[in-house]
Amino acid sequence: MEVFEPWRLILAAVLAGFLHFQVLCTSDVAPNYTFMQEATxxxxxxxxxxxxxxxxxxxxxxxxxxxxxxxxxxxxxxxxxxxxxxxxxxxxxxxxxxxxxxxxxxxxxxxxxxxxxxxxxxxxxxxxxxxxxxxxxxxxxxxxxxxxxxxxxxxxxxxxxxxxxxPQLRQWQSAVRDGLLEVGVLPYNGYTFEHIYGTKVGGTIFDKDNHRxxxxxxxxxxxxxxxxxxxxxxxxxxxxxxxxxxxxxxxxxxxxxxxxxxxxxxxxxxxxxxxxxxxxxxxxxxxxxxxxxxxxxxxxxxxxxxxxxxxxxxxxxxQGMADNPLNVIVVPSPSPVEISLAQQVGITRLGTYIEAISGIDFVRFFGLTTPTNETTPETTKSALETIERLQNAGMIGEKTIGPVSTGYLKLRNRNPDDNPMVTFNYFKEPEDLQRCINGMKIIEGVIKSKAFSNFRYPNDTVETLLNMTQNLVKNIQPQRSNASTFESLEQYCKDTVVTIWHxxxxxxxxxxxxxxxxxxxxxxxxxxxxxxxxxxxxxxxxxxxxxxxxxxxxxxxxxxxxxxxxx
Ligand SMILES: Cc1cc2nc3c(=O)[nH]c(=O)nc-3n(C[C@H](O)[C@H](O)[C@H](O)COP(=O)(O)OP(=O)(O)OC[C@H]3O[C@@H](n4cnc5c(N)ncnc54)[C@H](O)[C@@H]3O)c2cc1C
Missing domain, CATH: 3.50.50.60 (FAD/NAD(P)-binding domain)
Structure with a gap:
């Protein structure tokens, strides 16, 4: 017969308590929402x-x-x-x-x-x-x-x-912050919710365990x-x-x-x-x-x-439907980057805000798939190289303020589950395009900054990165130029516009x-x-x-x- 050992019981209780705590923390159970139920x-x-x-x-x-x-x-x-x-x-x-x-x-x-x-x-x-x-x-x-x-x-x-x-800024976000300061997005305003010119760290809805x-x-x-x-x-x-x-x-x-x-x-x-x-x-x-x-x-x-x-x-x-354009440059990094979403912002006087994310699944984000046998050996090699380079990378983006350009929404049909048709008219107004160009120049400056040098391969010029990003963005824009290599910031803004979902x-x-x-x-x-x-x-x-x-x-x-x- 097994001898009763109180320490085992105590250990089991402590372990059970710990596991229970872990489960509650990681699965984010609904707080006791007795008022919530399915509509059925x-x-x-x-x-x-x-x-x-x-x-x-x-x-x-x-x-x-x-x-x-x-x-x-x-x-x-x-x-x-x-x-x-x-x-x-x-x-x-x-x-x-x-x-x-x-x-x-x-x-x-x-x-x-x-x-x-x-x-x-x-x-x-x-x-x-x-x-x-x-x-x-x-x-x-x-x-x-x-x-x-x-x-x-x-x-x-x-x-x-x-x-x-x-948020706790780690190595990559800190380098972006210092880069912003180096290119003159000043002053540094530290951690604040206030909207003030300069570079600042904002709040986040992710807690210290990265739970939303x-x-x-x-x-x-x-x-x-x-x-x-x-x-x-x-x-x-x-x-x-x-x-x-x-x-x-x-x-x-x-x-x-x-x-x-x-x-x-x-x-x-x-x-x-x-x-x-x-x-x-x-x-x-x-x-x-x-x-x-x-x-x-x-x-x-x-x-x-x-x-x-x-x-x-x-x-x-x-009427008045607007989506702030987001234009980005993706930067593969020779040094390890942390997984981070937006933690800080450069609030410039040039009609543009600069934000950055790193270490996410960029392959999935840009909808890339492993190339099949149908493609040529050269394109297969280059696609595989890009996928490899995205495994450890960050992305710095500019959000165009406003925007001035607006569009409209119409319904396709009477089904509330279907998406309406919406036209945002990105960059219809020249002011928005100028703001984007201003933002892209700041991002170029951050990428070239001393503070950011550990996170960019020495062989990667800004133009190399612009070319790579241009090929990652898969919009179905009718007016998109056919160029696969970088022509001008103006064309880049138009061709690579994505949404910041605002x-x-x-x-x-x-x-x-x-x-x-x-x-x-x-x-x-x-x-x-x-x-x-x-x-x-x-x-x-x-x-x-x-x-x-x-x-x-x-x-x-x-x-x-x-x-x-x-x-
Ligand atoms: C990927 C992404 C990243 C973003 N990043 C940031 C960020 O970092 N910081 C930030 O400040 N903002 C960010 N935003 C923007 C921000 O989250 C949105 O602007 C904001 O959540 C919109 O709030 P809302 O109340 O207008 O609409 P929503 O939050 O979208 O609420 C509308 C709700 O109505 C419901 N609904 C719609 N039609 C019906 C219907 N017929 N019957 C019943 N229910 C219906 C929808 O299901 C939805 O839950 C981001 C957005 C996205 C998508």
Whole structure:
């Protein structure tokens, strides 16, 4: 018979505790979200004070805030981010982006300009896919939007308490930082969220273990008895009432669950005059204009061409679509590079921001495949060499501020699951092209800098790197020149433009919504997300979108309850 040995028990308990801790840390289990379920479990009809369409970057903080005082329904067409290792781990950034399955959290699309792009389809929205860089809006953005600065700062802090971390710059990012300083992107502003000229380290939504935190984490702030979150709930249409109202008012939505069954949710009626509740569209820069058009608000001619009854002829819906161009240079490195996403930014006075990433799976990122026997021996050799060189590399990019060039969005059909057609008109305006050229010159300077010398092969001239990058970018642009070697920075900007995924517009403030984000011309309907932006805020938008969700939640609560406090 085995003798009872207490030390074994103690050891086993310690080990079990350790393993349990590891599992919790690495698999990112949903916090106890009793309010979250699949839409198949939802009743056919239900009533709420607020209905939010889109559980993304702005939608989650908005829902969490309103649920403190009201009954809120949050409808998200994607699933939960929790337990999805590709979302959680920084190292698998490219895996999510290249996941083309029908339930992928990343729905890819190609703009009419021929540039490959991605939109989120998951609770937490773009924060589940993005490069994590967290930084506040520029002061001009806040001023132009007419936002109350005190509430703006409190709302940023509310987000930061839960999900923003200071990144640890390692060897490659440090060399880029020092290179930026060497070429004059000064002063060095250290670690800050503020938008100030010079080089700075920003926040990140990846923690010290490189685990991603997302806008879905902000639902920790929710009142569980005030919130219902439905997953795989795709909204097909917003419903409006016209009888007995001075203006047409939104009063419900039709959505379908993952099994294709239809459900309806309505605003509850709490007074004789009707509901004081509202429907808020937070479906992102493609999803929000798409849903307004599907619901009868948009350019009349376009609606008629799709067979949609016109509720409000609103020519601005779908207009002002903009995507900040990103142009990059990929640099294979002779010294080991760390895996890093955006951690710092050079905020220049030349209309361009400089950011950098390293050590990711660039082969997957650029969609390269191992060459087959059909190619010639020379092309096979050269392709294999490039794949080899990308195993240890970094990429420095410039984001064009603004941009000045804008385009438009139209629907292909009436299916809300399909991507709309969007044209961004990259570099239509010469100012954007000049900004790109300015940015590329700064990147060239960083690559040639003394500080960066350990991370560039001595034989690699800037022109060699430009040629290599030019052949990596696989856009389907009709106007692309046939040249496979570098001609000029102007042509390079046009030929190698990719997205930094900061696209915005389609329901812009002052055109489709007022400064309180209310849709002009109808009652009880707001749009709160990136579709309302005229310019992209600061260097990167996610901080401002989460801030805006919280900010508007407080404003709407105070408006309805006659309160003035800001927490
Ligand atoms: C790869 C990538 C890298 C990026 N890197 C950074 C970065 O480092 N820093 C930064 O600040 N920003 C970054 N961004 C940009 C930033 O993440 C987005 O601008 C931001 O997340 C957009 O927020 P949103 O609230 O407007 O929309 P989203 O977050 O996209 O939310 C919209 C939500 O609505 C849902 N939805 C749409 N239609 C419907 C419907 N009909 N019914 C129900 N639900 C619907 C969608 O599934 C989605 O979850 C990046 C983005 C990407 C994709």
């Amino acid at each position: 479990k939802a009743p056919a009809v239900a009533y709420y004070d607020y209905i939010i369409i889109g559980g993304g970057t702005a939608g989650c903080p908005l829902a969490a805030t309103l649920s403190q005082n009201f009954r809120v329904l949050l409808l998200e067409r994607g699933g939960s981010p929790y337990g999805n290792q590709n979302i959680t781990n920084l190292a698998t950034f490219t895996n999510t982006l290249t996941d083309k399955s029908p339930t992928s959290p990343a729905q890819s699309f190609v703009s009419e300009d021929g540039v490959v792009n991605t939109r989120a389809r998951v609770l937490g929205g773009g924060t589940c896919l993005n490069a994590g860089f967290y930084t506040h809006a520029d002061p001009e953005f806040v001023q132009k939007a007419g936002l109350d600065l005190d509430l703006v700062n409190r709302s940023y802090r509310w987000v930061e308490k839960v999900m923003v971390f200071e 935190h997302t806008a879905a984490d902000l639902l920790q702030y929710a009142n569980p008895s005030g919130l219902t979150v439905l997953l795989y709930a795709t909204v097909h249409r917003i419903l409006f009432k016209t009888k007995g109202q001075s203006k047409t008012a939104a009063h419900g939505v039709i959505f379908k669950d993952g099994a294709g069954n239809e459900h309806r949710a309505y605003l509850s009626k709490e007074t004789d005059k009707g509901s004081m509740g509202e429907i808020i569209v937070s479906a992102g820069a493609l999803g929000s204009p798409q849903l307004l058009i599907l619901s009868g608000i948009g350019p009349a001619q376009h609606l008629k061409s799709l067979g949609i009854k016109v509720l409000l002829d609103q020519p601005w819906v779908g 696209y915005h517009g389609g329901c812009q403030v002052g055109r489709v919504v007022d400064h309180q984000y209310r849709v002009l011309g109808v009652d009880s309907l707001r749009v709160i997300d990136g579709s309302t932006f005229i310019d992209s805020p600061g260097t990167n938008p996610q901080a401002t979108l989460m801030m805006l969700g919280r900010y508007m939640g407080i404003k709407m609560r105070n408006e309805r309850l006659g309160r003035y406090d800001l927490d």
